[in-house]
Amino acid sequence: MSQGAPEGLLNLEGLTKHFRVGTGFLGASRQVVHAVDEVYLSVAEHEVLGLVGESGCGKSTVGRLALGLLRPTAGRIIFAGQDISRLDRAGLKALRRQMQIVFQDPVTSLNPRLNVGSILAEPLVIHGLAGRAEIKQRVAGLLAEVGLRPEHARRYPHQFSGGQRQRIGIARALALRPRLVVADEPVSALDVSIQAQVLNLLMELKERFGLTYVFVAHDLSVVRHVSQRIAVMYLGKIVEVAGGESFGRPPMHPYTEALLAAAPMADPRRPLRPPPVRGDVASPINPPSGCRFRTRCPEAQDICAQEEPPLRAIAPAHLCACHFR
Numbered sequence: 001m002s003q004g005a006p007e008g009l010l011n012l013e014g015l016t017k018h019f020r021v022g023t024g025f026l027g028a029s030r031q032v033v034h035a036v037d038e039v040y041l042s043v044a045e046h047e048v049l050g051l052v053g054e055s056g057c058g059k060s061t062v063g064r065l066a067l068g069l070l071r072p073t074a075g076r077i078i079f080a081g082q083d084i085s086r087l088d089r090a091g092l093k094a095l096r097r098q099m100q101i102v103f104q105d106p107v108t109s110l111n112p113r114l115n116v117g118s119i120l121a122e123p124l125v126i127h128g129l130a131g132r133a134e135i136k137q138r139v140a141g142l143l144a145e146v147g148l149r150p151e152h153a154r155r156y157p158h159q160f161s162g163g164q165r166q167r168i169g170i171a172r173a174l175a176l177r178p179r180l181v182v183a184d185e186p187v188s189a190l191d192v193s194i195q196a197q198v199l200n201l202l203m204e205l206k207e208r209f210g211l212t213y214v215f216v217a218h219d220l221s222v223v224r225h226v227s228q229r230i231a232v233m234y235l236g237k238i239v240e241v242a243g244g245e246s247f248g249r250p251p252m253h254p255y256t257e258a259l260l261a262a263a264p265m266a267d268p269r270r271p272l273r274p275p276p277v278r279g280d281v282a283s284p285i286n287p288p289s290g291c292r293f294r295t296r297c298p299e300a301q302d303i304c305a306q307e308e309p310p311l312r313a314i315a316p317a318h319l320c321a322c323h324f325r
Contacts, residue, residue: 008044009212010066010180014075015039017061021285033284035061037236038075040311045179048206048213050227050244052220052259056281058236059216060104063182066214067099068092079180097127100173104185106165110157116143116168117153123175142171145208146201163194167201174205182214187222199226220263224248229317232256235284235292238311241319252320254297291323299324 017036036058043049051059064070066077068084077085084095103109110119120139124130130138140150146167157165166186173181183202187195203226206213217223223230230247232240232255240253251257258277277296282288288295294304303323311321 008042008047009080010041010043010214011078012039012041012062012066012075013078015041015062015065015072015077016074017058017065017070018073031285034236034287035284036065037287039233039236039238041231041238041241043180043212043214045212046206046210047229048215048227050223050230051214051216051233052218052223052230053233054218054259054281056284057233058284059218059233060184062233063101063184063214063216066180067101067182068095069101093127096123097129097176098179099182100176100178100180101182101184102166102169102173102186105189106162106169107157107189109169110165112157115154115156116160119157119168120153120172120175123172127176129176138175142175145174145205146171161194162190163198166190166198170198170201170205174209177209178211180212180214182216184216185218186215188217188219195222202226220248220259232259235282235287237292237321238319239293239321241311243317246318252314252318252325253293253322254299255293258296291321 015036016038019033019035020031021033022030039062041049051062053059061070065072068077068087072085075085076083079095079099084092087095117136117139120142121135124135124138139153143150143152148164148167148171157168160168186202187198190198199222202213205211215223215226224244224247227244229241229243231238232253234255240256242252248256248260251260254277277298279296282292282295289305290308291297291300291304294300297304307323309321309323311319314320314325
């Protein structure tokens with residue numbers, strides 16, 4: 001299936017992840033959460049792909065699957081031409097030098113018992129990239145790359161602000177000089193005044209080191225600012241993929257339209273109007289038949305319950321999963 005981009009550094013082919021929850025008689029699993037269902041995406045080298053959707057839609061799960069942090073239920077993950085879906089622990093360790101993640105919460109993602117120097121040195125030691133004599137110099141260089149000072153290596157995470165802690169998380173991700181970085185809501189836990197600084201830092205590092213980003217977020221304004229392409233997820237499915245400049249002009253999928261309508265705008269002259277959706281998100285344990293958005297869609301018709309719309313090209317480099325587009 002074409003994804004609006006050439007075969008790239010990362011290709012997700014029918015990626016599926018189901019989680020079993022609850023226990024029945026004698027410990028038998030009773031229910032299955034359809035977190036991600038048959039996702040197809042391609043991320044070109046040096047590209048920034050934004051992955052958006054409301055909480056619980058599966059976007060963070062896609063990011064973790066892409067890095068091998070979770071095992072897929074079905075589908076393939078092709079990184080640099082290699083299928084990493086079924087690699088063992090040793091095989092995944094070798095790939096860690098090329099694939100890294102920046103977590104959402106810089107407080108819980110940094111070990112409070114280690115000082116910053118030890119946190120940044122750890123990946124270098126594990127992968128044998130620096131001897132004891134080099135560690136201090138390499139750590140100082142990583143801190144400088146993210147706008148911190150060498151003496152910060154002696155401090156502990158609780159001694160930094162939220163923005164500084166996220167810079168440390170970014171430095172840790174860069175320690176192995178990866179090709180791909182999954183940024184999982186990297187600014188959502190930060191003050192608005194700090195978000196722009198961290199976003200600008202991420203973009204500067206992308207240019208300096210030739211990085212490829214999968215940028216996971218729910219804030220459309222942030223994603224549109226940094227992404228060359230944007231993929232929209234709803235209840236485990238990709239419903240629209242478009243170029244960053246053309247995204248939302250106009251929105252093609254009804255869910256994308258609802259997301260854009262719900263985004264706040266600093267314009268007092270703009271009339272307030274509710275998003276054109278109804279009801280609540282369906283349960284991922286029992287997703288609707290056909291189109292998963294149909295239970296909330298103002299345009300839903302009988303065919304939406306009977307047939308799942310394919311993700312298909314409706315314009316150059318623009319994909320949409322809707323029967324009426």
